Amino acid sequence: MPELPDIAVYIEALEPRIVGKRLEGARVRSPFLLRTFDPPLSAAAGKVVREVRRIGKRIAIGLEDDLWLVLHLMIAGRLHWKPPGAKAGGKIHLAAFDFESGTLLLTEAGTKRRASLYFLKGEPALLAQDPGGLEVLSATFDEFLAVLRGENHTLKRSLTDPKLFSGIGNAYSDEILHRAKLSPLALSRKLSEEDARRLFEAVRVVLVEWTDRLRDELAGGFPEKVTAFRPEMAVHGRFGEPCPACAAPVQRIRYADNETNYCPRCQTGGKILADRSLSRLLKDDWPRSLDELEA
Numbered sequence: 001m002p003e004l005p006d007i008a009v010y011i012e013a014l015e016p017r018i019v020g021k022r023l024e025g026a027r028v029r030s031p032f033l034l035r036t037f038d039p040p041l042s043a044a045a046g047k048v049v050r051e052v053r054r055i056g057k058r059i060a061i062g063l064e065d066d067l068w069l070v071l072h073l074m075i076a077g078r079l080h081w082k083p084p085g086a087k088a089g090g091k092i093h094l095a096a097f098d099f100e101s102g103t104l105l106l107t108e109a110g111t112k113r114r115a116s117l118y119f120l121k122g123e124p125a126l127l128a129q130d131p132g133g134l135e136v137l138s139a140t141f142d143e144f145l146a147v148l149r150g151e152n153h154t155l156k157r158s159l160t161d162p163k164l165f166s167g168i169g170n171a172y173s174d175e176i177l178h179r180a181k182l183s184p185l186a187l188s189r190k191l192s193e194e195d196a197r198r199l200f201e202a203v204r205v206v207l208v209e210w211t212d213r214l215r216d217e218l219a220g221g222f223p224e225k226v227t228a229f230r231p232e233m234a235v236h237g238r239f240g241e242p243c244p245a246c247a248a249p250v251q252r253i254r255y256a257d258n259e260t261n262y263c264p265r266c267q268t269g270g271k272i273l274a275d276r277s278l279s280r281l282l283k284d285d286w287p288r289s290l291d292e293l294e295a
Contacts, residue, residue: 001075003057004167005211006226010059010079011052012215013222014104017081018049021101023063030094032113033106041119044069049099055130056166068126069097070118071106075257077115080105081222133166136203144200148188155191155199156184156260168203171228174236174261176206178245183268184253184260235261 002010025045028034034041047063054060059079061069073079077094086103088096094115097104108115120126134147147164158164159173168176177184180202182195191199213232214223229237234244239252239261248265253273264270 001057001169001171001228002073002077002226003169003172003228004054004207005172005214006223007054007057007059007167008211009214009218009223010226011054013081013218014052014059014061014079017101017222018061018099018104019051020048021099022046022048024098024100026069027088027096027098028094028117029088029096030108030113033094033115033117034119035116036118036120039067039119039121043067044119054167055126056133056162057169058129060126060129066122068118068120070120070126070129072116072118073106074108074114074116076109076112078107078109078226080107080224131162131166133162133164135166136168136200137207141197141200144203145193145196148191148196148199152187152189154185155182155188158188159203165203167207169228170258170260171233171236172206172210175210175234176202178235178243178263178267179206181266183273184262185268185273235263237261 023044026041051062059071082103082105084102088105092107092109094108095106156173159168180199235250238250240249243250243263246265248263250261251264253260264272
C-alpha cells in the first residue's frame, strides 16, 4: 500500500500537472470503484483543480465549488500520468481522469478490487474521510507519546493503525522499528520514555529520509514504479538477507496478506519471534534464538 512518502511524491508530481487545470471528465470502468452517488460524478466535468491534499493515505483533489475527488489506492492501486485522451482499456484500468493537460490513469493489479473513489461536496465531507491518526511529522513528542500509550497494542499494530498514526503502513513501520531497534511485538504501554523517544525520532527520520529519496529518484518525473519493496530498505521484504547494521539474517512473521520483517540481533535481543503458522508446524524444531537458527 502506498504510504506517506509515496503519497507525498504523488501529490508533488500532480500539483504542477493539474492545479489550475480543468477536469474535462472522468471515465470510470470498474463498477466497484465509485463509492458515492451524491453529488453525481458527472458534476466534476468542467471544474478547475484548486489543490491536491493528503488525507491519511488518501489523495484528495479539490475542485471548484468545494468538490473533492478522493482516491484511496489501497494495496495495489497506482496512478499513471499520460498524454491527453489516453486509452484505459486494459483489465487493470479502473478509471481515467481527463484534464486539459493530460490524463491521470488509475490502475489496480490483481483480481481483488480494493481501491476506491469518493466524490464529495464540502470540507466536512472531506474531513470525514480522515481516520484521525496523528500527523507525526508535525507533532510534538508529548502528543506522540499520548497517542502511543492511549491503547495497549504491539508497536507494529500501533504504528500501522490509521486511527492512531497517519500515513504509516506495513513497509515503513518495519523500517521505523528497525531504525529504533525495537521489537515489533513490544507493547506500547510498557515502552519506556527513552524507547518511546527513540521511536518518535525514528518515525520522523525514516519518513523524511524516504520521501527525500523518492523525490530525488523522480527528478521532476511522475512516480510510475511505486512499490513497497526496495533494495535499499533495511529489513522490509528482505527475509533471509543480511541486516545492513549487523549482518544477521532478517526474519519475518507472516499473517494474512502481510508480514513483519525484523532483525533478531538489532531488535529482539537475538530472539526469533514465533510465526503463527510456521512455528506451529515445526513445533520443537522452531528456532527460539538467533544462535539456534545459525546452528
